[in-house]
Amino acid sequence: MPGEIALLVNPAARGGRSRSLLAPVLDRLRSGGAEVSVILGESADDALERACTAVAEAPGALVAFGGDGLVHLAVQAVAGTDVPLGVIPAGTGNDIAAALGLPVRDPLAAADTVLRGRVRTVDAARAGADEWFAGVVACGFDSRVNERANRLTWPPGMAKYVVALAQELRSFRPIPFRLDLDGEVVEREAMLVAVGNTGSYGAGMRVCPAAVPDDGLLDVTILGAVPRGEFLRTFPRVYRGTHVSHPAVTVHRARRVTLDAPGVVAYADGERLGPIPLTCEIVPGALNVLV
Template sequence: MAEPALPRGTFVLAVNPRAGRGRALAEAHRAADLLRTGGDDAVVLSAADLDTLVTMVRDRLRAAALSIRALVVVGGDGMVQAGLGVLVELAEQGVEIPLGVVPCGTGNDLARHLSVPLRDPVGAAGRILRRLDDPVPRRLDVGRVRFPDGRTRCFGTALCAGFDAVVNERANRWPRLTGPGTYLLAVLVEIVRLRTVAYRLEVEDAAGRCRPEDRAGVLLNVANTSSIGGGLPVVPGAREDDGLLELFTVAPLGRAKFLVLFPRLFSGRHVALPSVRIEQVRSVRVAAPGVTAYADGERLGPLPVRVDVLPAAVRILA
């Protein structure tokens, strides 16, 4: 009798067990079953808290880097952010491991941008398998946030540092709600506290020219991809592989005018409004009193921060 074939490699699936109202762990195992059909193994890693999970993933990838086919994150954009942080760290050490995404979170904005099937773990896993042998691998730029104390965080979608961050914080308090409806409801709750923020910016534009600038606004977003909040295309023309970020700001508006602008965000028609400004940048330092930055829906910390881009930092199986 012939011996069974040994696995060619291993997919490591990192799952946030609380994502998708508790569905994520079951969906991770469904995705793992499909990933094994090509002759590879698939290991599902989960933990009660994110720090423990990140440590488990990092140790597993380091210990068996040569046999890892991909890191597959199962969850929302916050889970993707954690995975990107590990992969960027390993890439800096000369170890490259591709990233796959099985979306199972609230926003899933990176998955939306990359056209990964939503609410379909088997379809998402099938996409990963088909992209393994692409002759021209797809690359993902990664945003990097640097704090004055030396801490850094990576992100895949966008950093928010205005009304959008306040809304994000409100939406995160409602874990039972998902998708753009959560974001819309949070907007309606927070609109009564809409305020203008006085930003101090240091911008390096796409041509490498640097300038300081004072800019007042109600929204500020440094975007790597097109949407936030579960599908709101704030920067509909953003590309994930152009080596640049998009600095998106909205000038001071009263509540009435803001409520006129907001519905246009759902279709991308806001970009034509005179209050909206979008420009490509290589990096930007953002400072403002009393403002907390968010990225990929996760709370990062108070401004100031410097945001730059790591071009083509991660291979993405999407």
């Protein structure tokens, strides 16, 4: 069991509904014998700076209390260090926690997992020079929906993604991608490309269903150009992971992947990275997690 825990908190997770879960989680951790300090940044940059400062002091663990976005932030602080990462899922999607086999619907059970202190070493990946990701990098139709949704001020919550999806469908055209997969170049028009260390994103979309976080490889899923109607029929299959059997879908595995396409922005673990080109490279064993 980690004796000292730095608990990184996102009070806005689940639209602020996670706040009511924080006190019981703190009680469970402290009653289990952990000494807990709470990190609550005034902004994402401030939270990251505070998390990095905490990790430099070598606590027993840095624990993210939030969703995939907060886990992504915590990974920036702990990847490549000996400090393990704990996750108490309190977000909307919690895809990274699910990939690690953590209880995603029971914060107190997740707190008990932290207290048990069982460490599993998994991979993380570099995206560009100075960003880590633990889950999935997405670019194409899905990232353009994210871009639209982030510009909307209404409706609130997940509803804005439905509005953004409908808007993007009206104008979306296949994108000419150029991929370099460990030196093998693939040039193809595609609806989207996903690079996964783990298998799912967006609250359960199993875009890279065979990805595992400790095999030293990235899974690359390419959904090639299809007519709009076919795309609408095919894309929902991502929730079951059966889209990979569609003739327009190809899956590759590589250690190093460079993505390039005009006018495309990449997202990692649901967080905006910026315009591509972008190189993703797996770093085996870069992350210790409490499971």
